[in-house]
Amino acid sequence: MPALRHLALLLGLCATAGARADEPLLRYRNVQAGAVADFQLSSTSGGLAVLGEGGAQFVGIETFRQGRLLVQWDALLAVRGGVLGNTAPPFTTLIGGHTMASVEAGYRFMHASHSSLYLGARLSGDLSIMAHPGLSLSQLDRLNAMDSVGGVVAHGDVRVALGYSWLSGRKSLLLTGFVQEAGYIPGVFTPGLGYTEAGVSARFDLAQRLTLHVEGFAGRGAKRTEPSLDTDLQSSTAGIQALVRGVFDSGVWLALSGSYQRELDHRAYHTSHTVYDTANAPNMGFQLLVGLPFQWNHKHR
């Protein structure tokens, strides 16, 4: 596939800048594990949220089987708390826990080369359980809707990604397009939703130094029929998220991420042949995370 190879070489130009010839090609590793604390600020249809977390994170990207396999993962277990500005002051206090896990394993077809076609699959899940002190989870309907923030919030996705991987001993560039099935469990007031999504992702890693990741996606859910009003509703979504994670000599890492997502609904009434396209308030998020490695690097690299 000479054409594909040429394209791969072209895409790898930026990543190859500064690559040393003596870097081991088949082994790449950028992994952090340690205690983390983060601060999150988000605006959702459930209100403005200021949350903090404390816990442990294990995140990385690494090759296995002589560069054939490129694995990315991110796992977090944390206690989480904060306030949700979904009502008049003093706002709604929330406390609970949060866990997430994501793993993507991809095959590099030209594993002996810097550049390779990449085919990967990802499983991802996110679960947050937060309650308001004094109220059980089943009593959260006594408060304003907090479905994307408080109560039991869970979503997951299954992804297939196809793209290009460029790899050296110190750098990794992964450019992919993907399709995925994403699902959200029902909230107190909102129904569960599933989306078929497509998107693009670009990730650059500098071993034990830096991760840059940008991802955009759009998707559409299945039509939900509401026969009582002779109408059906189809939801679609689109969003973008970006992450910068820097690792200091000590092994301490700092991550800054942001996201923007909007859900759109298309409601059609059959009898009257009228349609309404609505847009929910956008979900915007910002997160600052600091990680302290379990194994402190006293030597400084």
Add this chain to the structure above:
Amino acid sequence: MNLRLALLLCALAACDPQKADWGLSAIRTMKTPADPPNLGCGVTLPLDSTADARASCSFGRGAHTDTTLGIDAATRAAIPIRHIVIVMKENRSFDHLFGALHDRGQPGVEAVPSSYANPDENGNLVYPTLATTTCIPYDPGHQSVSVNTCIDESRMDGFVRNAAKTTPSDGSYVMSQYDDTQLPFYYWLATTFAIDDRHFAPLASGTYANRAFYMLGSNAGVVDTGLVYPSPSTPSIFHLLLNAGFTWGVYTDDDPFDGAFDWKKGDAGVYSMQALYDAFDHGTLPNVVFVDGEEYLEDDHPVADLQRGEAWTKTIYDHAIASPQWQTTAILFTYDEAGGFADHVPPPAGECPPDPSNPPFAGLGPRVPMIVVSPWARRNYASHVVEDHTAIIRFVEAVFDLPALSGRDANMTALFDLFDFSCGRDLFIPTAPAAGTGGCLHKADQPTY
């Protein structure tokens, strides 16, 4: 310069991160259908044979009033109402505004029992008294926690304690009541036309949830007034009217619906009060009109001067009765919720959930006034039909043959007890008095809520 202005406006718009788009722009080009020429008296509504079925919440979303109220298509089409004007004000209970009504022109409404009192924080009983000002300088807590404190498991004795806890006062002012010397026009409306003394706020909470009920048939996830709004894809009375070819308009010089939907001036279907007066004068009313006063000035929300709000209401009335469309108009004058002011009637239990498969936190709020002003309103009539704000949309649904939005409005009555469409009755309407004056002279400081 224009480009800079546009960029500035875009930047400001971006500062409202929770602004949703309701997709209702079709209303901008909709034309109000002409009133059928043959509307008039002589409509006889059937006896209510479905009350038991409604009481057991048998009907669901999508049900039409032919099944839930037994009104057949021919009768419905002959109802001589084609313009429904909903004037919803803010935060006054029935007893607070009309506690003297039983003795001042409408003996049909239930009088406040002489034994009714609330204990203050020291346990001393506070009895209702005549208000000494129409500018009460306090705004008692009136979100869900406060209102349930006031209701106190149907004892209706927590109003003073709640007000003392949530305002810098002893809370006794929430027991104050007005009479016809202070609010002559409001009392005139209540004694000239038809009033229901069993009209309850649909949720024991504040503005946003209660207003959502009369547009959506549910609170749609909103319990307390704050920063959460219903999803714009929620089926609403606006959608149902458009689907059926009927028009609506929202008229205010402030944010519509007191902010409950996060709609703004300039949004589709939102117009100024002057546009409403013009529509009355020129006979160009939409089919359904939503009217909101300017917050804390005209909407009667404390700390507003009630007499200013009363004068504003009379302006609407004056334009309405002079309108060429008066004969097909009904004004529904009500308040969104009781606002923490005392009322002696405990809200009944058993209201139907909007979604029977997912019954939400519920419970009616205290009574609020509901007066129907129309050529077809019963004269000097007091109804005791138990209802809430979803009776307003059920009335709209009945007149325009629309399906119910939820299980709540599906099982609700439709205000028809307040109307008389028969021929041969006295249609005379005496001259209305001016609004009251002298209750206070200035607007006090505005509270946050």
